Amino acid sequence: MSQYTQQPQFPQAPTPAAQARNGLGTAALILGIIGALSGLIPFFFWLAGILGVIALIMGLAGRGRAKRGGATNKGVALAGAILGLISLIMSVVGAVILFKAVDDAVKDIDKATSGSSASKEPGDGSAKGSGKDKGKNQGKGGSAGSDTSKDAETLEAGDSAVYDDKLTVTMSAPEAYTPGEYAIGHTKGNKAYKVTVVIDNAGKEKFDAALVTAEARAGKDGVKAEQIFDEEVGEVFTGTVMPGKKATAVYAFDTPADAENLVVEISPDFFHDASQWELKL
Template identity: 35%
Template structure:
């Protein structure tokens, strides 16, 4: 078989009416729009979660960027998913707003919580300072009251109910031959307690015996004889009335000359008042 002329196929020219197939079309580049949609959904979901909102800004920002790029591809005709890209942009903006809003909300709550803690601490510190000041004031008042109850012989202490107590300087006492509580050679002394009721109610003397000791702390022994010179403060003292108690005590021969007398009309109701001074 002879070779065909140049420019001709061995099969001859195509039959009349035959059309060549169209060239293949390029695939649409829709990946950016799809990615923008997925990232936008992720950003919104994370933004709605209480503890994960702070992670939503990154996928939301990427969704916004990929969505803009996807729209560019649609305008150039190389992508067909304009709706996906636009939705990704919208969701990206929403995710960013949720991230910013969550951050502002968290900062405000943390600031409020810190303010509450600070206010509570300040309140506690103020209460402690007030308690310390109150305790210091009470201690000062107690010390002042204690100081006021330390007197010298002849001075008068006035209780809140108007009762006035005065202890005179102890005087030497000569017991008779029938004295009890006094050994030969001891020092005998007499303590005089004067009570005046300047209050509006009667005062009940329940324990009217003084406690006597010398400057070294040696206790004096109550001395009782048959002379009838001792008188115990007892019973009710009416308003405006005055009563005198006289008590005899015996001290060892070597007792110090300075005497301490403690007295309370009722140890359950009144604090002891103390008188000190030398013997005559």
């Protein structure tokens, strides 16, 4: 009998295959989708950029793992890398759009600020009160277009309010007006006066005249003077006044019979201060 007994041989179980590691590719695809969607909103350009970088790196790493046989989602990883690249591009575009919008907003604010204040330019003496005011202004050392009455004096008939952006508003002397039979805004027993307002855009930017408003007060107590509307007066400024062009509108106001003065206030828009004219009736 042999000293060593031969042991029986048993078949060995097959070695289980290594589990596929698809996490990188899947994560790259998810981050790429989120990054691309974020890139559609310019404000989130920073998020699209961060996710795009991560998705691109993970997608390329996942594709390399799939090539080595460690993953089975090569296509998913490639899609994630592509979406990551798209997210990066959209991030750059979004940043450009956002920064340009901010820059335009700053320029608009600067433009609005530069055109907000007005200086007084006396009339040429052709309108009531203009010659008197001109002499008064010259006596103070002022000149046309100077900033001599920005805070104190109210303009008179024929004077112009000249804004920093070279927008000029001029008002004529008041003229007695007889409202029509179907006029709106006129009270029986009151008097009516009309004025002509001219807007001269001597600046470099177009002016939206549709925002111009007019209000008036009459008499020593400053009673509100209603604007009169009929077939001859009551028109308003409309449209756009291009650089170098003018626009004209005629306003009529209802005043108490004993009123001796009419204060008319013209507000060009939200970016220009209102200017007032005190007119002698």
